[in-house]
Amino acid sequence: MNISQKKKLLIVDDSAFMRKLIGDFFIDNEKIEVVGIARNGRDAIEKIKLLQPNVVIMDIEMPIMNGLDALKQIMKETPVAVVMLSSMTKKSSESTLLAMEYGAVDFIAKPSGAISLDLHKIKSELVEKVENAATIKISMMERPVVESLTNFVGSVVINSKTETVTRVMPKVASWNKFKKKMILIGTSTGGPRALQEVITKLPKDIKAPILIVQHMPAGFTKSLAQRLDQLSEISVKEAETGDILRDGQAYIAPGGYHMRLTKTGSIYSILLDDVEPPRAGHRPAVDVLFEDNSQYNDFDKIVVIMTGMGSDGAIGLHKLKAKGNVVAIAESAKTCIVYGMPKAAVETNLVNNIVDVDQIGKMIIQYLP
Template identity: 35%
Template sequence: MAVKVLVVDDSSFFRRRVSEILEQDSDIQVIGFAINGREAVEKTAQLRPDMITMDVEMPVLDGISAVKEIMASNPTPILMFSSLTRAGATATLDALDAGAMDFLPKKFEDIARNNEDAIKLLQAKVKEIGNKRIPRAFKPITHQKPAARSVPDKISNTVSSIRQPDRSFQRSTTASTLTKTQNNVPTRASGKQYKLVAIGTSTGGPVALQNVLTQLPANFPHPILLIQHMPAAFTPAFAARLNGLCKIKVKEAQQGDRLDPGTAYLAPGGQQMMVEGRGGSKTLRVFEDNSERITYKPSVDVTFASIAKAYQGDVLAIILTGMGADGRDGARMLKQTGATIWAQDEKSCVVYGMPQAVANAGLSSESLALDDIATRIKSETGCG
């Protein structure tokens, strides 16, 4: 059955363009249009689309407010179209918090290397998102200011070990700690020692990362690398937002950054992020990648491959919601060194693509609901 789409935009040209692209795919049917957010709310109730494409900036009622009203009255998967500006990034992140599932740049030339690839990506996202069902009791994300960080933003491994009198995270490899996830599933920490946590994600990732990272304590014992498929204009705003919400420090990665515990480093959009160095101190290499062979910039595979060389098996790597299979090859390299790989489960994913690729390849040892991942990370790393 075709995915039924409501196209919302105040530009008649853009409405027509989106409609023409979508209806090139026989599995997609555009069933209506709305020229502002208020009309979008009304037509969602009237037409009951499977998904909505939504502009951010519109008269009468803007896209963010429309998302909030739709999610409160008739929860429906929504794909935002956004300008690649600082203001556009902030507004889009607000829309995701309100309940939108994903976003794309409004200029198609910013979506992919060529027009044909951009068309295929838009069609694929609409079909993936349109087949997702949202609980009627959907609740938008509300931001709560975290408690003040009790430790300096930049700390060394030596200071980290000294300021924890009980050294609870320095467990022997024979330790076994019984915990329960939020779904009351009993789990045991493996007792494995780690030096790094790495998380890769795409569609649905901004909300998923926020869910996980806001639950981690300020004294988290390891550095964290974040690889989120996202345009260059968006990653500074996203890193700043996470930093304001989390107890740990979150920053957009920069060339030469030293990896410190209690800090998460977000790969910059449009670039690749790799770890360099063996032994003690590790630093980040951030660089432009003009290769047409690698689709994603940043790429989970690229970062994971470098981690496998730098850290060997002392890594907890997690693949969250996202389209495609980015992360599978990198996870395989990590697995070969003895690293631990987890994947988000299908039910809690916006798109069960990347986690499914890892799970089907037999690389992940656990399949976890999103709401349980932070609890398991804290247990596994000894800081729960």
């Protein structure tokens, strides 16, 4: 790739060592060119105006102005795709989730604190996330409101333009609203914001347990669960082995563990698994949740696949549909930060509804008593 075609990266960190180490990761990169560095949030705001980067990688904890305060100002004045760097601490994990709400595209967890001498351990993940963030249109962070494409064939008005929808989505056969239900949700990049959009719209008396896989490292899923629990009518917790499934309770798979079920008599409970290797780099993986769940048919399942890179969930969706009564909902390309996982699900031709993220909660409720 010609250097003029490369996406421009600004590196923001108060540590000269970290700036140098991250910059070295991109020396021979064919997609990304490092165009500058900044030492704190205030410096970053000025450098973004001057250099107009396509993507910024920014530390959260910095002097003068921290990354969180800088992000709020950046997204207000000069919106750009931002990937946050976070330490593996409770305070940093909470700040990271706030950064996702404020508009950050993604985050990287430093393996060993503010100055991680072993940052090379996550080099491939860091480079991949920066490359992907550089391709995201910043307008996607604004969550445009458009018409939903639900079991529809024909013309639809989208942003004042008429477009033809040619995909025929399968109808839901023999759906009994009064049979026991379970909700399964899978998401990745952009997922914390999408989950907040969906989970906060579910009523406290919802007649189903909710199992969630969000691609996140250990330490961050607990903060995500606590944040959603504070904002929602339903209860949300980080899943633990032995948790009994209850209606109106959401369980988020902890980072580093696949989430499975076990059945004793008529009681279902959660079993966490750190033995099976990651699937396509992910543990927890959506496919593992779906595949494991396919063996239990006491529940009809409502499956939701939202924004994220890759195709996690598509294989598991095949198994769920083959073995039980399942309705599948995918987030539309119009509101996805990354239209990867939902796209892969839609391409299976097993998705029943494609809707914008702000309509997913309402769609779930339509399938419940």
